[in-house]
Amino acid sequence: MDGLNMDYQLNVPAILRRGEQLFGDKEIVTRLPDRAWHRYTYADFAPRAKRLAAALRNELGLGDGDRVATLCWNHFQHLEAYIGVPTGGMVTHTLNLRLHADDLTYIATHAGDRVLIADKVLWPLCESFVGGCGFEHLVAVGEGPTPEGAIEYEDLLASAEPTDLPEREIDERSAAAMCFTSGTTGLPKGAVYSHRAIAVHSLASAMAGVLSVTEKDTVLPVVPMFHANAWGFPFTCTLVGAKQVFPGPFLDPESLLEAFEQERVTVTAGVPTIWMGILGELDANPDKHDVSSIRCMIVGGSAAPQAMIEAFEKRHGLRITHAWGMTETCPLGSVSDPTSRELALSEEEQYRYRAKQGIPAPFFEIRARGAEGLVPWDGGSMGELEVRGVWVSSAYHDAPESADRWTDDGWFKTGDVVTIEPHGYIEIQDRAKDLVKSGGEWISSVALENALMGHPAVAEAAVIAVPDAKWQERPLAVVVLKPGASSTADELREHLAPHFAKWWLPDRVEFVEEIPKTAVGKFRKTALREQFAAQPAETV
Ligand code: ADP
Numbered sequence: 001m002d003g004l005n006m007d008y009q010l011n012v013p014a015i016l017r018r019g020e021q022l023f024g025d026k027e028i029v030t031r032l033p034d035r036a037w038h039r040y041t042y043a044d045f046a047p048r049a050k051r052l053a054a055a056l057r058n059e060l061g062l063g064d065g066d067r068v069a070t071l072c073w074n075h076f077q078h079l080e081a082y083i084g085v086p087t088g089g090m091v092t093h094t095l096n097l098r099l100h101a102d103d104l105t106y107i108a109t110h111a112g113d114r115v116l117i118a119d120k121v122l123w124p125l126c127e128s129f130v131g132g133c134g135f136e137h138l139v140a141v142g143e144g145p146t147p148e149g150a151i152e153y154e155d156l157l158a159s160a161e162p163t164d165l166p167e168r169e170i171d172e173r174s175a176a177a178m179c180f181t182s183g184t185t186g187l188p189k190g191a192v193y194s195h196r197a198i199a200v201h202s203l204a205s206a207m208a209g210v211l212s213v214t215e216k217d218t219v220l221p222v223v224p225m226f227h228a229n230a231w232g233f234p235f236t237c238t239l240v241g242a243k244q245v246f247p248g249p250f251l252d253p254e255s256l257l258e259a260f261e262q263e264r265v266t267v268t269a270g271v272p273t274i275w276m277g278i279l280g281e282l283d284a285n286p287d288k289h290d291v292s293s294i295r296c297m298i299v300g301g302s303a304a305p306q307a308m309i310e311a312f313e314k315r316h317g318l319r320i321t322h323a324w325g326m327t328e329t330c331p332l333g334s335v336s337d338p339t340s341r342e343l344a345l346s347e348e349e350q351y352r353y354r355a356k357q358g359i360p361a362p363f364f365e366i367r368a369r370g371a372e373g374l375v376p377w378d379g380g381s382m383g384e385l386e387v388r389g390v391w392v393s394s395a396y397h398d399a400p401e402s403a404d405r406w407t408d409d410g411w412f413k414t415g416d417v418v419t420i421e422p423h424g425y426i427e428i429q430d431r432a433k434d435l436v437k438s439g440g441e442w443i444s445s446v447a448l449e450n451a452l453m454g455h456p457a458v459a460e461a462a463v464i465a466v467p468d469a470k471w472q473e474r475p476l477a478v479v480v481l482k483p484g485a486s487s488t489a490d491e492l493r494e495h496l497a498p499h500f501a502k503w504w505l506p507d508r509v510e511f512v513e514e515i516p517k518t519a520v521g522k523f524r525k526t527a528l529r530e531q532f533a534a535q536p537a538e539t540v
Helices: 012-022 042-058 076-087 101-111 120-132 153-158 195-206 228-240 253-263 272-284 306-316 347-354 400-405 445-452 489-499 525-532
Strands: 027-031 037-041 067-071 091-094 115-119 137-141 175-180 190-194 218-221 243-246 267-270 296-299 320-325 332-336 364-370 383-389 412-420 426-431 436-438 441-443 458-468 472-481 508-511
Touching: 012 042, 012 076, 012 195, 012 228, 027 042, 027 076, 027 253, 037 042, 042 076, 042 153, 067 076, 067 101, 067 120, 076 091, 076 175, 076 228, 076 243, 101 120, 101 175, 101 190, 115 120, 120 137, 137 153, 175 195, 175 228, 190 195, 195 228, 195 332, 218 228, 218 253, 228 243, 228 320, 243 253, 253 272, 272 296, 272 306, 272 458, 296 306, 306 320, 306 347, 332 364, 364 412, 400 412, 426 445, 436 458, 445 458, 445 472, 445 489, 458 525, 472 525, 489 508
Parallel strands: 027 243, 067 091, 067 115, 091 175, 115 137, 218 243, 218 267, 267 296, 296 320, 436 472, 472 508
Antiparallel strands: 027 037, 175 190, 320 332, 364 383, 383 412, 412 426, 436 441, 458 472
16 A cells, blocks of 8 residues: 555664664763773763774775674773764674683584674683684784784774765664574584664563663663673763663672662673572672662573572662573563563562563563463463564575574463463463473472572572482572571471472582583573482482
């Protein structure tokens, strides 16, 4: 039919234009490697992002769709790459600086990266893997001498004018960014984000009831910019004109709390292990830190234990919003921001809901499949979560062997086992690979972990399946006690007993100093299984 709306391109340059035109005086603040603070505004940032784009094309000879890798902490130059590279028609590929050199070689080669923008403070890591990759240029970011063979980032920017970037519309269906899964469950695989996916993801993230980010916010993403598209914050914040604060390499609780206080941060986001550390510091020194500016701490990447949500709120007046997502979903999938239905429940019930993963974002649909087909939304039937939506990957980059991660009708199989309530509230029970299958029935390791972490003596708990002659598998709990605390396996089982069927209770509890973590701070259950699953079953 004629008379339709304009075919306006939903792309990253449009996000940048908005940030520049409307919010030029808003600040972008970074903690530098020497702990000094760098401050500038959107009016300073936007021309630099465009200079970068123009220089990559004109000076380094890149063209549409070419990959530009970054190996950087969270800082303003990384933001310039996040926004500038796709504004120039190229693709930002964030590399995870906590990975092993061999993984980085594999990932950069598989992605076909042509240029690497890396922090000078990460140069030793950079040198450990670039030799095996096809980079044509290395660009060095930060203070200090330029490493041999590298181009100085500031020199690259100075070589182009913002106006050198030709005026043209970038197709919203072209690639803007890519990110590899962190490899918790196998070889890393590349998710590619289109301009359209990023634009609509940013709009949805900013919505009230989703992440609710507005111009009035000061946002400090603790989540590394190399993890899962930085949960979309660089784009969402630039679109709405929020003040952005970057912690640089300093992710320890003290430094973060200092940054929250100094910059009057209102919204921050990261994985539960970060918040456990911050909770420990706030509990130890309750009067030392002024965190009154914070209105929302977004927690995702792993399940946020209910005990942690309650502890922050009751002891420190800090509110947690629990979100679920994946690298393959840009990453936002669902958010547990209580609706009017949950707000009508008792306080205890509300906390129970806040520890679930919530309802899906708009334009993001869910369903769950069990052995017999799709499972009902009854809050009890478990099935693997399948999703589809504007910003869900339709394939991995150059990995036809993984096509079975999508159903015949095009939904993405998340690998997460969930229950869904009649009103769409999701609860992640486990990763399919982590489920404990005992006597033919599933046991949720996440539910046991959350309950264990609700015990006052427990700092961290991970539950894994160990082989069992009679039951096929049984749950084993690996527990880290809080400093100075003591407990026993029997006491922990008693703590769990009122909340679970008897056969769910772990037969074995192993007390350890530390639970091994992945590159982004999640429990590395593969390592725990290697460590404990082979040992003969003994009752502790
Ligand atoms: P990786 O799969 O390598 O860990 P991702 O960071 O993409 O990389 O991880 C996505 C996975 O993290 C999800 O499939 C899910 O298992 C887990 N996850 C993310 N957010 C949550 C959450 N709020 N609660 C429970 N699990 C979560």
